[in-house]
Amino acid sequence: MESYSFGFPLACLVLRLHHRKTVSKPLTIADRTFSSRLFLGTGKFSSNEIMRESLDASGCEIVTVALRRADLSGKKDPFANILDFIDPQKYLLLPNTSGAMNAEEAVRLARLGAASGLPRWVKLEIHPDPHYLLPDPIETLAAAEILVKEGFVVLPYINADPVLARRLQDVGTATVMPLGSPIGSNRGLDTRSQIEIIIKQACVPVVVDAGIGAPSHAAEALEMGADAVLVNTAIAAAGDPVRMARAFKNAIEAAREAFEAGLPMRLDHASATSPLAAFLKSV
Amino acid sequence: MAPTSRLGPKTIFLMKILLNGEMREFEKTKTITDLVSALSLEPKVILIEHNGLALHRVEWSSCILSDGDCIEILQVAAGG
Numbered sequence: 001m002e003s004y005s006f007g008f009p010l011a012c013l014v015l016r017l018h019h020r021k022t023v024s025k026p027l028t029i030a031d032r033t034f035s036s037r038l039f040l041g042t043g044k045f046s047s048n049e050i051m052r053e054s055l056d057a058s059g060c061e062i063v064t065v066a067l068r069r070a071d072l073s074g075k076k077d078p079f080a081n082i083l084d085f086i087d088p089q090k091y092l093l094l095p096n097t098s099g100a101m102n103a104e105e106a107v108r109l110a111r112l113g114a115a116s117g118l119p120r121w122v123k124l125e126i127h128p129d130p131h132y133l134l135p136d137p138i139e140t141l142a143a144a145e146i147l148v149k150e151g152f153v154v155l156p157y158i159n160a161d162p163v164l165a166r167r168l169q170d171v172g173t174a175t176v177m178p179l180g181s182p183i184g185s186n187r188g189l190d191t192r193s194q195i196e197i198i199i200k201q202a203c204v205p206v207v208v209d210a211g212i213g214a215p216s217h218a219a220e221a222l223e224m225g226a227d228a229v230l231v232n233t234a235i236a237a238a239g240d241p242v243r244m245a246r247a248f249k250n251a252i253e254a255a256r257e258a259f260e261a262g263l264p265m266r267l268d269h270a271s272a273t274s275p276l277a278a279f280l281k282s283v
Numbered sequence: 284m285a286p287t288s289r290l291g292p293k294t295i296f297l298m299k300i301l302l303n304g305e306m307r308e309f310e311k312t313k314t315i316t317d318l319v320s321a322l323s324l325e326p327k328v329i330l331i332e333h334n335g336l337a338l339h340r341v342e343w344s345s346c347i348l349s350d351g352d353c354i355e356i357l358q359v360a361a362g363g
Contacts, residue, residue, distance in 0.1 A: 067330060079360065096362055098362055115339045
């Protein structure tokens with residue numbers, strides 16, 4: 001029986017393959033490093049228990065929460081103890097400023113969160129229009145400037161506007177978070193071409209937020225070079241949120257690995273993958 | 284014996300507070316800690332603003348309430 005012997009070059013190749021990087025590059029925001037590129041929102045889950053299981057299945061490390069006026073009616077709120085279901089040792093709690101109609105209200109909410117012991121990180125979102133929930137760029141920039149000066153790590157939710165994204169990174173925000181499509185719409189990356197420009201220009205991580213309705217949308221963002229995605233409705237409102245959380249985790253890991261591996265160039269014509277059959281012509 | 288004023292018993296203790304946008308009257312609430320207790324709130328999940336200033340938890344017991352104060356009480360809730 002013929003035996004194969006590896007020559008020196010082949011042995012080197014095997015060694016290189018064996019040592020090839022198998023773990024994707026971590027995500028760094030401000031002074032913290034994360035292995036997951038999925039942020040998970042906590043809204044719309046049917047129970048705190050399902051939310052906790054979904055967080056676990058998603059592998060996420062950053063979890064958003066909202067701040068709202070306390071219910072003083074004395075009625076029992078089943079979601080009142082949400083913090084009992086999010087381990088602060090395992091997840092970074094990221095309070096958002098949803099509900100703020102202008103910069104002043106957003107700044108007040110951020111200060112309240114920090115004063116009460118939440119991390120000095122804030123997902124800055126100001127969307128006065130309840131129908132489309134599109135963010136107000138002028139108020140967002142004004143609030144970002146104030147909060148950055150006060151030492152907050154600011155992650156602003158914005159429309160996919162490359163000029164605004166640059167202005168925000170220039171004032172010192174830790175990320176930019178352009179929307180793919182309106183919050184909760186599950187429409188995917190309607191703003192794809194604008195997000196591409198934001199990614200090209202960014203020197204801070206780009207987190208695609210809002211509108212991501214399926215793992216394929218998240219994968220599309222990561223393959224484009226977005227650093228992370230924030231998902232909420234697509235997981236919380238799924239038939240089985242825990243399985244959907246796992247599906248997103250897998251899609252995001254695969255897409256990031258594909259991005260780091262280097263996707264081949266798109267062509268507008270064919271490029272043969274098999275030798276073109278010249279011998280048939282010679283018969 | 285309960286102290287009284289010209290306006291009748293108890294009124295000496297009544298305090299008006301604009302609480303989450305609604306005017307409410309409270310008895311014997313000297314500090315924010317008293318107010319949280321009077322409202323039967325779980326301190327762990329709430330955030331408090333006193334006359335526009337965010338309060339640290341450690342300040343609750345030393346923050347003395349005055350008639351006409353404006354208090355906002357928020358809580359951590361689910362959100363994306």
